[in-house]
Amino acid sequence: MPVDATYLLQLTLNGLMLGLIYALIAAGLALVFGVLEIINFAHGELLMVGAYVMAFALPALGGQYIPAMAVALLASALLGFVLYHGFLARLRDKDFERSILVTMGISMVLLYGCQYLFSATPKMVNTEFGFAGIAVGSIKITWTRVIAAGLAIMAFAFLWFILFRTQFGRAMRAVSINREAALMVGVRPQSVARNAVVIATVLCGLAGAALAPIHLVQPIMGQFLLFKAFALIIIGGLGSMSGAIFAGLALGILESWIGGFFDIIWQEVAGFIVMMAVLLVRPQGLFGQAAVRTG
Amino acid sequence: MGRSKQLEAAGVVIAVALLIFLPRVSSDYVVGIAITAFTFTVAAAALNLVYGYGGLLSFAQLAFWGIGGYCTALWVMDAGGSFWTGLALAAGLNAVLAIAVGWPALRLHRDSFVIVTLAFSLLTFLVARDWVGLTRGPLGLPGLPAPTLFGTKLASTQSIYYLSLAFLVASLGVLYAIVTSRIGRTLLALKQNQPLGLAHGVSPTPYKLFAFAVSAALTGMAGGIQVFYLKIVDPSILDFYYIQAWLIMVIIGGAGTFWGVVIAGLVMAALPEVLRFSNELRMVIYGAILVVAVLALPQGIAGWLRERRIARLRATIERA
Amino acid sequence: MIPLLSVTGLAKSYQGVRAVDGVSFEMHANEIVGIIGPNGSGKSTTVDCITGFQTADAGDVRMEGAPLQALAAWQIARAGLMRTFQTVRVYEQLTLEENLLAAMAQFDATNWLDALFRTPRLRAADSSARARARTLINMAGLTRYHDAPVGILSYGQKKLVALISALMPKPRLVILDEPVAGVNPTRIREIEAALRLLRDEGETFLIIEHNMDFIMNLCDRVIVFDQGRKLTEGTPAAVHADARVLEAYLGVRP
Structure with missing residues (x-):
């Protein structure tokens, strides 16, 4: 089969877009794992909440994209704050399983609560841009996608700036690299953990809000993305943010290519197959350090 | 010790007698709820063996439940086999899968075991939904026939009720024999202090794989019975909701407490149905209970009672 | 006569730091041997390497001539070598x-x-x-x-x-990692007497301990560790009289 260059480019661009969304979710998950050593099962629902806030804010603000996005991000930051102080702060260190159960409970309340209030029916969301877009050769990309991709890239730049150029970002990295040592040099674990949760929630809310005008908004949307994000942080190496981001981008493109040429089942399964292979060959993940903890 | 064993035995006899009598005094609706409560309780008790006793938080139970349902249904519908051999096949297949998934997963650290078992359940869901050639895809296999026992069709809800009651009693019997044996004690010991177990000559992997395989087999058979009660199997049998419900039963009953989880399973499966909550509202309540229980009562209700007993014991010994 | 336990050239490093650096010693059945040494001198790491809880970088550990290195911790336990832990x-x-x-x-x-x-x-x-x-x-x-x-x-x-x-x-050999740390003095006397009794019944002990009285009263032989190496070895009296032991503990060097 001759491969059409335009088709391939179209697939790659779609994949990149998908990959950016994956990367946003996985980066937050990896950040929370690195700093708090917990796996956040409610992470997908944080994305869903971001999408719902966007879906309600957009019509209320007359379809204006940027103000609605700002509302969604603000709501996400608030949600992250409540999530941390209301629940995660009450867990002790090394409470790995309890953290899973608590966040799973939160995820259930958010997911089914949303379904109870707004029904499981998907919502369609319109923006000021409608279906207008830009054309690259014969490929057309809608503005909502271009802006979403731009926002995601900006978010990564912002994340890099925080982690490497600010005091509290350095504290966060210190805790995730060597917890005991960081605590010894006087890093305050509470505020570091809170900051990590809030940043992760905002990244997730951004992903959800950016997805809202592109995909259908429904309560279940976060769950499946979350499971993929789990696979991504395993592939990238638990707690490695750059690993999670690269794995996210790669998976998005890979899935898009596979979807373009093979049966749909292979597209969905790809991430899990890669994850299983990584676990068997290199359990610490592609970007992870050799595991010290064997708990 | 002897007296508590006698109380246990008396409680079981009375409960089974009441359950045998139940269909005579209640409607098919209630009997149907009881069937689901029985299969759920087996699944929760099996999860308790893996998580409560073995210390392995397994999300693969969902896959075993679904595979059990599909395996039994396909065996009957496509291979023309009987329901009973289908159930046995489901148990065997699940045990083999549990060892195939569990063995590599146990080589990793505990965090990864959770994610590998979760991924296994999701893969199973994807296969059920997307491998149309095998599973018929999203439509599933409707119209499952009633099982036949010695030439009699178990067509009524009542007869399925007795089937699932017998399965409940047998499964709990097997699980009880395991958890009260040396094997159960070794599992608890490894969960509490694995390095000490190693120093006492225990090889952890066979014990954990055994618990995982037994729980997989029982959960698979529970799934098989459940789909023949529903008379349909489709990808919704792999809904995440099931594993969430079982986990809550285990947490509330007290992980590693046999009767606590059994009672929590029966009550929590039946109560929301009897109260006629909508599915969503029930899950919201379950989620809230899970959060509160894990944060406030990490050992479950049975664990909380045990701690109080220990506190009393400590006081008595110190006075002596 | 083949020793009950023989350790030869045992070495273990963490990130370039030599925790155990070429330790060798032997034990015979029915002995009580003590290991003393300052904190961080490699005593517990040595025990972990012998019992399979850590993998040594180099060296040879044998029980009655049979090599132990390739065995997992639980296999070593089943071979008749039991241990307790510091914590x-x-x-x-x-x-x-x-x-x-x-x-x-x-x-x-x-x-x-x-x-x-x-x-x-x-x-x-x-x-x-x-x-x-x-x-x-x-x-x-x-x-x-x-x-x-x-x-x-x-x-x-x-x-x-x-x-x-x-x-x-x-078991044929019991390794005790600080059995009396944090135990009250009267209890310590009782433990001492009990261990002696068990030895008379045929048991063999290797004991890591900081409590000098306990070690000096109980052991037939004492091995002194310092900075991952065996500093000296001998009867309690000989070790007690050795000036190097005091230096190792007090940290003063001539």
């Missing part, structure tokens, strides 16, 4: 009796089917294990805690439980 380890939620039975369970001739079906063979093994547990519990003075969860015991009592657990299967 006290017990099964907190199991009763005292269950703790001791769990320590014994891998050492009788029963298998899984016996366990599941409670065969006569299992019941026989169980009742002899219970009898042994009762003897050890009485010896340790913990009789009234027989059916109590070990979690309710004090720190010193838990140390005793860890010790008698290790004795349950009558």
Whole structure:
């Protein structure tokens, strides 16, 4: 089969877009794992909440994209704050399983609560841009996608700036690299953990809000993305943010290519197959350090 | 010790007698709820063996439940086999899968075991939904026939009720024999202090794989019975909701407490149905209970009672 | 005569730091040998490497001539080498009796089917294990805690439980990592007497301990560690008189 260059480019661009969304979710998950050593099962629902806030804010603000996005991000930051102080702060260190159960409970309340209030029916969301877009050769990309991709890239730049150029970002990295040592040099674990949760929630809310005008908004949307994000942080190496981001981008493109040429089942399964292979060959993940903890 | 064993035995006899009598005094609706409560309780008790006793938080139970349902249904519908051999096949297949998934997963650290078992359940869901050639895809296999026992069709809800009651009693019997044996004690010991177990000559992997395989087999058979009660199997049998419900039963009953989880399973499966909550509202309540229980009562209700007993014991010994 | 335990050229590094640096020593049956040395001198790491809890970078460990390095920790235990841990380890939620039975369970001739079906063979093994547990519990003075969860015991009592657990299967060699740290002085005298009694019955002990009186009273031989190496070795009196030992402990060098 001759491969059409335009088709391939179209697939790659779609994949990149998908990959950016994956990367946003996985980066937050990896950040929370690195700093708090917990796996956040409610992470997908944080994305869903971001999408719902966007879906309600957009019509209320007359379809204006940027103000609605700002509302969604603000709501996400608030949600992250409540999530941390209301629940995660009450867990002790090394409470790995309890953290899973608590966040799973939160995820259930958010997911089914949303379904109870707004029904499981998907919502369609319109923006000021409608279906207008830009054309690259014969490929057309809608503005909502271009802006979403731009926002995601900006978010990564912002994340890099925080982690490497600010005091509290350095504290966060210190805790995730060597917890005991960081605590010894006087890093305050509470505020570091809170900051990590809030940043992760905002990244997730951004992903959800950016997805809202592109995909259908429904309560279940976060769950499946979350499971993929789990696979991504395993592939990238638990707690490695750059690993999670690269794995996210790669998976998005890979899935898009596979979807373009093979049966749909292979597209969905790809991430899990890669994850299983990584676990068997290199359990610490592609970007992870050799595991010290064997708990 | 002897007296508590006698109380246990008396409680079981009375409960089974009441359950045998139940269909005579209640409607098919209630009997149907009881069937689901029985299969759920087996699944929760099996999860308790893996998580409560073995210390392995397994999300693969969902896959075993679904595979059990599909395996039994396909065996009957496509291979023309009987329901009973289908159930046995489901148990065997699940045990083999549990060892195939569990063995590599146990080589990793505990965090990864959770994610590998979760991924296994999701893969199973994807296969059920997307491998149309095998599973018929999203439509599933409707119209499952009633099982036949010695030439009699178990067509009524009542007869399925007795089937699932017998399965409940047998499964709990097997699980009880395991958890009260040396094997159960070794599992608890490894969960509490694995390095000490190693120093006492225990090889952890066979014990954990055994618990995982037994729980997989029982959960698979529970799934098989459940789909023949529903008379349909489709990808919704792999809904995440099931594993969430079982986990809550285990947490509330007290992980590693046999009767606590059994009672929590029966009550929590039946109560929301009897109260006629909508599915969503029930899950919201379950989620809230899970959060509160894990944060406030990490050992479950049975664990909380045990701690109080220990506190009393400590006081008595110190006075002596 | 083949030694019961022989360690030759054992070495272990962490990220470039040599925790154990070429340690060699031997032990014979029916001995009580002590290991002393400042904190961080490699005592616990040596024990971890011998018992399979860590993998040595180099060296040779043999029990009665059979190499142990390739074995997992649980296999070494089954070969008859039991140990306790520096940080006290017990099964907190199991009763005292269950703790001791769990320590014994891998050492009788029963298998899984016996366990599941409670065969006569299992019941026989169980009742002899219970009898042994009762003897050890009485010896340790913990009789009234027989059916109590070990979690309710004090720190010193838990140390005793860890010790008698290790004795349950009558192992050929028992390694005790700081058995009397944090235990009150009268108890220490009792433990000392009990260990001596057990030695007279044929048991062999390798003991890491900081408590000098305990080591000097009890041991036939003392090995002194410093900075991952064996500094010296000899009778308690000889070691006590060795100026280098004092230096190692006080940190002064001529």
